[in-house]
Amino acid sequence: MQTLFLIGIGTGNPDHLTVEARKTLAEADLILIPRKGADRADLADLRRQIVASVLGADAPVVEFDLPRRDPALPYLKAVEDWHDRIAAVWAASIPPSAKRVALLVWGDPSLYDSTLRIAARLSPAPKVRVVPGITALQVLTAAHGIPLNTLGGDFTVTTGRRLRDHGWPQGATTLVVMLDQGAAFEVLEGSAYHIWWGAYLGMANQLLHAGRLDEVGAEIRSMRQAARAAHGWIMDIYLLRRVDA
Incomplete structure (x- = not known):
């Protein structure tokens, strides 16, 4: 039976690779x-x-071209179709003779990542092993030198889509936002929140900014747009916390 190792590699810095990850590779x-x-x-x-x-x-x-998601389809249907096509490409790229196959995953395969769901589509099904990695959430809080939660408090991890569509989650004190396609924090009343933002975390071109949302939100949006234009892509994440927390 083939074993597929999903290896968390952090946010692009080779120093984020764990000893277990190096051994598995x-x-x-x-x-x-x-x-x-x-x-x-x-x-x-x-x-x-x-x-x-x-x-x-x-x-x-072995390198392969990742299929593109169809933007014409409804979101969930587009993602399901996309994952099916990715799994088919994986299957075509893995020869039967390869018994230990490794796939490098940004951050950690368990946090807002679909690699495990794609692996479940493979047939015949390989044995799947996860090698945990450093998450963008950890690198963000380390870069800003802040704790993830308030004293005795909890935190919520969500997506930009959910923040934009549903607003601030009821009862939340600290919110971590991932997979934001474009400044979803603008739906919030800026004077009520602090933001700690980071892009390209752990890379040479890392960007950081923080402050009260109404004072730095527009600047973060401009930084994000300029970085995306310069690189053709952007990976960013931010933490929001209520001022009264």
Whole structure:
């Protein structure tokens, strides 16, 4: 039976790779690297650099082109169709002779990532092992030097889509927002919240900004737009906390 190792690699810094992750890569028969198009070539390059830092230039790598999600379909239908096509590409890229296959996953495979759901579509089903990684949430709080929660308090992790559509979750004190397509924090009353924002966390081009939302929100939006235009893509995350907390 094949074993598929889903390896969390942090946010792009090779130093985020755990000892377990390095060992798993060294023992892999095959390492899959997705290509997301010319506008996101940096993402494949960083994966190549991470693999090379562990195994050198002769690593057993197979690259594949990641299918694009169909924007014409309703969101959930588009994602389901997209995941089916990704699983088909994986299956076509893995020869039967490869018994230990590794796939490098940004952050950690358990947090707002669909790699496990895609792996479940493979047939015949491989044994799936998760090697946990550092999450963008951890790198964000470390970069700003802040605790994730208030004293004895809880926190909520959500998406930009849900914040924009439903507003601030009832009873929440601290909110971490991931997968935001564009400044969903603008739906909030800025004077009531602090924000700690970060993009390209752990990379050489890391960006950080923080302050009361009504004072820095517009600047963060401008920084985000400029960075996306410069790089062709952006990965960012932010933490919001009520001022009265």
